Amino acid sequence: MKILVTGFQPFGGECMNPALEAVRRLPDTIAGAQIVKAELPVVFGRDGEVLRAAVAEQRPDVCLCIGQAGGRTHITPEFVGINYAHARIPDNDGNQPIAQPIVKGGPDAYFTLLPVHATVDRMRAAGVPAVVSYTAGTYCCNEMLYTVLHLCATEYPEMRGGFIHVPYATEQAARLGDGTPSMSIDMMVQGLTLAIEACVEVEHGDIVGTAGGTEQ
Ligand code: PCA
Numbered sequence: 610m611k612i613l614v615t616g617f618q619p620f621g622g623e624c625m626n627p628a629l630e631a632v633r634r635l636p637d638t639i640a641g642a643q644i645v646k647a648e649l650p651v652v653f654g655r656d657g658e659v660l661r662a663a664v665a666e667q668r669p670d671v672c673l674c675i676g677q678a679g680g681r682t683h684i685t686p687e688f689v690g691i692n693y694a695h696a697r698i699p700d701n702d703g704n705q706p707i708a709q710p711i712v713k714g715g716p717d718a719y720f721t722l723l724p725v726h727a728t729v730d731r732m733r734a735a736g737v738p739a740v741v742s743y744t745a746g747t748y749c750c751n752e753m754l755y756t757v758l759h760l761c762a763t764e765y766p767e768m769r770g771g772f773i774h775v776p777y778a779t780e781q782a783a784r785l786g787d788g789t790p791s792m793s794i795d796m797m798v799q800g801l802t803l804a805i806e807a808c809v810e811v812e813h814g815d816i817v818g819t820a821g822g823t824e825q
Contacts, residue, residue: 610641610642610643610670610671610809611642611643611645611667611668611669611670611671612639612642612643612644612645612669612670612671612672612673612805612808612809613645613646613647613663613664613667613669613671613672613673614632614635614644614645614646614647614673614674614675614801614805615632615646615647615648615649615660615663615672615673615674615675615753616628616629616630616631616632616633616646616647616648616649616675616676617629617648617649617650617651617656617674617675617676617677617749617750617753618648618649618650618651618701619651620651620677620700620701620749621679621698623677623679623781625778625780625781626651626676626677627677627775627776627777627778627781627792627794627797628675628676628677628774628775628797629648629675630778630794630797631675631775631794631797631798631801632646632675632801633646634794634798635798635801635802635805636802639802639805639806639809640805640806640809640810641809642670642671642805642808642809644805645663645667645669647659647660647663649674649749649753650701650702651700651701651749652700652701652702652704652749653694653696653700653702653704653706653749653752654704655702656749656752656753656756657752657753657756660672660674660753660756660757660760661756661760664757664760664765664768669768670767670768670769671723671768671769671770671771671808672757672760672761672768672769672770672771673723673770673771673772673773673804673805673808674750674753674754674757674770674771674772674773675772675773675774675775675801676749676750676753676772676773676774676775677774677775677776677777678742678746678750678774678775678776679776679777679781679789680776680777680789680790681742681774681776681790682738682776682790683738683739683740683776684732684737684738684739684773684774684775684776684792684797684800684801685739685740685741685742685773685774686721686723686725686728686729686739686741686742686771686772686773686804687721687725687742687744687745687750687754687771687772687773687774688720688721688725688741688742688743689718689719689720689721689743689744689745689754690718690719690721690745690751690753690754690755690756690757690758690772691717691718691745691747691751691755692710692711692712692715692716692717692718692755693708693709693710693711693747693751694706694708694709694710694711694747694748694751694752695707695708695709695747695748696747696748697748698748700748700749711752711755711756711759712755712756712759715755715759716762718755719754719755719758719759719761719762720758721754721758721770721771721772722758722761722769722770722771723769723770723771723804723807723808723815724807724808724811724814724815724816725741725771725815726741726815726816726817727807727810727811727815727816728773728803728804728807728808729741730816731803731804731806731807732800732803732804735799735800735803737796737799737800737803738792739800742774745772745774750772750774753772754770754771754772757770757771757772758770758771769808771808773800773801773804775792775797775800775801776790776791776792777789777790777791777792778791778792778793778794778797779791779792779793779794
């Protein structure tokens with residue numbers, strides 16, 4: 610099995626993106642699967658082009674995209690990508706789409722093709738804070754989740770895709786305000802490794818999870 614793991618570049622004035630740092634530290638093989646990596650720009654439209662090119666070149670069985678969700682306390686595998694871009698801040702090229710579809714005429718939403726509940730169970734059992742999220746927001750990360758699932762639905766029916774958000778790294782929180790939640794990059798690497806193991810072992814569907822969601 611081949612798994613393409615992507616990490617976003619820094620954005621919003623941050624000098625690092627913990628998602629990219631964690632992806633860089635992943636080994637080349639996890640649970641027998643070959644891990645290939647790509648770095649994505651935080652630029653509406655171009656992130657999808659880079660992803661599309663990486664998928665065309667690598668032909669992965671699984672495409673797992675990783676991004677930062679500053680302010681979250683847990684690693685959050687995302688359940689749903691919506692066909693809606695609405696940027697609170699400009700992207701790294703100064704674009705700020707407001708109330709735009711990602712794919713004109715596309716379905717309103719796609720559900721993840723990855724076993725997010727099995728993933729969260731594994732992370733929690735290993736002591737890694739994790740919860741299934743039912744919103745990936747409306748910025749580039751949601752755009753990427755929607756885009757990868759649209760690719761799966763339209764061009765790569767054998768591929769499975771999904772997205773995981775990670776919190777700020779401890780180094781970022783040290784520069785931000787008192788009370789800013791964070792996690793070590795080492796723990797993110799551990800969590801992402803468990804997520805990839807879950808993708809290898811749970812090839813069809815997911816377990817029925819009771820671990821709740823971000824609404825709780
Ligand atoms: N997080 C942003 C975009 C890039 C990233 O790492 C988001 O949550 O949309």
